[in-house]
Amino acid sequence: MKKMINKSTVTSFINYGIVIALFAVFQTLSATGNLSRQLTGLLIPICAYVIMALALNLVVGISGELSLGHAGFMSVGAFSGVITAAALQNSVTNDVARFVIAVVVAALIAAIAGLIIGIPVLRLRGDYLAIVTLAFGEIIKNVLTCLYIGVDSKGLHISAVSEEALGLEATGKAIVKGPMGAVGIMKISTFISGIILVLIALFVIQNLINSRTGRAIKAIRDNRIAAEACGLNVVKYKLIAFVTSAAIAGSAGALYAMNYSSITPKKFDFNTSILVLVFVVLGGIGNLTGSIIAAIVLVALPELLREFSDYRMLVYAVVLILVMIISNNQKTRAFIGKIFGVFKKKKEGEDN
Amino acid sequence: MKKLMAIGLSAAMCVSMFAGCSNSSDSNATTTAKSGNEGSTSTALTGTFNLGLIGPLTGGAALYGNAVKNGAEIAVEEINALGGVQFKLFAEDDEHDAEKSVNAYNTLIDQKVQAINGTVTTNPCVAVAAEAYSDRMFMLTPSASSTDVTANNDNVFQLCFSDPNQGTASAQYISDNKLGTKIAIIYNNSDAYSTGIYTTFKNKAAELNLEIVSTTTFTEDTQNDFSVQVADAQAAGADLVFLPIYYTPASLILKQAKDAGYAPTFFGVDGMDGILDIEGFDKSLAEGLILLTPFSADATDERTVSFVTKYKEKYGDTPSQFAADGYDVVYAYYDALTFYANKKGSYDVTGVSYSDLCEIFISVFTDSSFSSNGITGNGMTWSTEGEVTKAPKAMVIKNGAYAGL
Known part of the structure; x- marks a missing residue:
């Protein structure tokens, strides 16, 4: 081997490759009519969950903080995205343009939410981020549950009381209706836009990790005192990771929401946060490839297990446990290592 | 040998992936037995x-x-x-x-x-x-x-x-039968069903000049204690409590009202149906509870x-x-x-x-x-x-x- 390629660059390109290959496979299947309706319906949610897993991995794996409220950022993104898209319904007629604007606004607002939480909490040591994000998720859920937003020719109307209190014109329509959530959403998410968002999220996260900033973040994770002694601004670097993660989670929320005609604040509760955390933990903390694969498998699995009807959640749990045991087993690891070893040797042989 | 295993494994993975894509048509159908007298009708x-x-x-x-x-x-x-x-x-x-x-x-x-x-x-x-x-x-x-x-x-x-129909029908029924003069409402404001009925009930009540003296809310996370809501209704002197909610929280409200020595008329909608079937529920608590529901398991017509x-x-x-x-x-x-x-x-x-x-x-x-x-x-x-x-x-x-x- 004459030319040394950076190992992290290889991993980055493997991740892009996996996403693009999956896109090619599903796109071909769907174009030839071989993709069942069930799987077609799963494509966009899978993209959204993959982005969520990537975002959370940035916080949990790279920055070493625990966030238990990432569904809260997804929720903020989902609702701000939906409201933006609905408000621009008449002024921006192109679906793609409206989608892009909605996702950008969603990411920005989620980033602001992340900043507000991050500034005070990331100054502390210990489990405070976990506690505060947990509370944040619940607060967002409860605030959105009593929020009413409508749009008419005069612009946006906001109320915390009831739909009538919005005082909409006859032509206006309510976008967010308290506990009912957002209804009558235009479905403008597509599989391609989902894949592009996954690639953007990967690009942002991988470049952040492999940059000077990323190394600083990892140094703080590994030894805060040593990093501080080197003159690193701990709060700043942690904040960079956390806010980036919040913004990406917000864009995932917008993608997710605009795939359904209605979403409720209740959807983004503690369980959803934990679900995403399960993707990250099962895929391997700090391992982006693992997060992608875990998110795809764990979202699709309960649906593909529908044939077991009543027993599917049981089977799902058994599969989870098996994955945990197998992926931590020395022998299986050695076995997988050997398989990759065969390929590696072959490659090296070709190079020479 | 290792190579063979690797190829075999990747082949198995490919197969399983495609297997996931196929249509599984009748596999989990809940079919019922056909009867013998086909064609006789x-x-x-x-x-x-x-x-x-x-x-x-x-x-x-x-x-x-x-x-x-x-x-x-x-x-x-x-x-x-x-x-x-x-x-x-x-x-x-x-x-x-x-x-x-x-x-x-x-x-x-x-x-x-x-x-x-x-x-x-x-x-x-x-x-x-x-x-x-x-x-x-x-x-x-x-x-x-x-x-x-x-x-x-x-x-x-x-x-x-529909929710609006239930809310309006309830207000109309209360007004027509003079079931109460001062009405208290306890509803779940995190639930679309409950909020929907409450909104239409309130509007219809205003139209019929029913006096609503107390309106209190709860959410799914706080439905384990209703002492505040019950006390509010009691303090306002309500003689009828309208409960556009499901029966599980309602059973608790009935219990806590009794403990507080408060005995108004309770009025529910179709979500209240099933309250008598809760395990361990003291049926005497529900005595006198009125509910608007389209179905009763105790009806005597042949079909029911x-x-x-x-x-x-x-x-x-x-x-x-x-x-x-x-x-x-x-x-x-x-x-x-x-x-x-x-x-x-x-x-x-x-x-x-x-x-x-x-x-x-x-x-x-x-x-x-x-x-x-x-x-x-x-x-x-x-x-x-x-x-x-x-x-x-x-x-x-x-x-x-x-x-x-």
Whole structure:
């Protein structure tokens, strides 16, 4: 081997490759009519969950903080995205343009939410981020549950009381209706836009990790005192990771929401946060490839297990446990290592 | 050897991936036994009708989904026993989650269902209704009562009363029968069903000059203690407490009101149905509770008695209103298909695409001469908006049992 390629660059390109290959496979299947309706319906949610897993991995794996409220950022993104898209319904007629604007606004607002939480909490040591994000998720859920937003020719109307209190014109329509959530959403998410968002999220996260900033973040994770002694601004670097993660989670929320005609604040509760955390933990903390694969498998699995009807959640749990045991087993690891070893040797042989 | 294993493993992975993509058509169908006397009836309707059902069969709302499914299964058995057209029921779980509900809907399309009995709960129903609207799949929901379900969707019909109807009917009933002068309301403001009924009740009450003296709320996270709400109603001197909520929190309110020595008239809506079946619930607490519900398991008409007997025999449980709704939806489909077949002379429903059937169902359900008799109401008719018209029944709990008012 004459030319040394950076190992992290290889991993980055493997991740892009996996996403693009999956896109090619599903796109071909769907174009030839071989993709069942069930799987077609799963494509966009899978993209959204993959982005969520990537975002959370940035916080949990790279920055070493625990966030238990990432569904809260997804929720903020989902609702701000939906409201933006609905408000621009008449002024921006192109679906793609409206989608892009909605996702950008969603990411920005989620980033602001992340900043507000991050500034005070990331100054502390210990489990405070976990506690505060947990509370944040619940607060967002409860605030959105009593929020009413409508749009008419005069612009946006906001109320915390009831739909009538919005005082909409006859032509206006309510976008967010308290506990009912957002209804009558235009479905403008597509599989391609989902894949592009996954690639953007990967690009942002991988470049952040492999940059000077990323190394600083990892140094703080590994030894805060040593990093501080080197003159690193701990709060700043942690904040960079956390806010980036919040913004990406917000864009995932917008993608997710605009795939359904209605979403409720209740959807983004503690369980959803934990679900995403399960993707990250099962895929391997700090391992982006693992997060992608875990998110795809764990979202699709309960649906593909529908044939077991009543027993599917049981089977799902058994599969989870098996994955945990197998992926931590020395022998299986050695076995997988050997398989990759065969390929590696072959490659090296070709190079020479 | 290692290489061989690696190739074998990757091949297995590829196969499993494609296996996931294939259609699994009839594998998890909840089919029922065919009866022997096929062809003995004179109906012009023949063939096999695949009916999909979406509802929460697991999770927190599983009680409702399973009740609907059980009720529907009994109806399917009865219809199949008549001979002629055969119904096949395909039930899919949605865990009371919009995302899972759309997944269940997509699965049902892969299983080639021709119409849908569902979905059982409101929020998932709104999400599925939009999908069904763009696909042209007909839906008749047994219990999703919000107007958002039917709004702008010409293909979605309701078998239950819509929320606004329940709120208005309750206010009207209270006013007509002079049940109370000072009204307190306790409702769940994190629930669309509860909020929907509350809003219309409040508006109608203002119109009828009913005085609302106390309005308190709770959410799903705080439904373990109602002492504040009960105390507020008591302090305001309310003589009637309106509870547009489900029976689980309601049972606690009744208990805490009794502990506080507060005994107003309690008034509930259809979500209250089932309160007597809660395990360990002291039935004397519910004495005098009035509820507006379309179904009572204690009714004495022949059809209800037969349904309740069969249900108890098969599932060892008293059917709730949801079970009755599920049963009636299947019969509404049967009646609609028969109506169409009789009009046409003869009709074979086997393999008709769901989009063709959707237009047929829309035309039949909105036909002014079409009506369906069920155990939740006689002569049910539907408006073009998809709302049902049937008479609400008021029930009162006397000596630990429902009794008509």
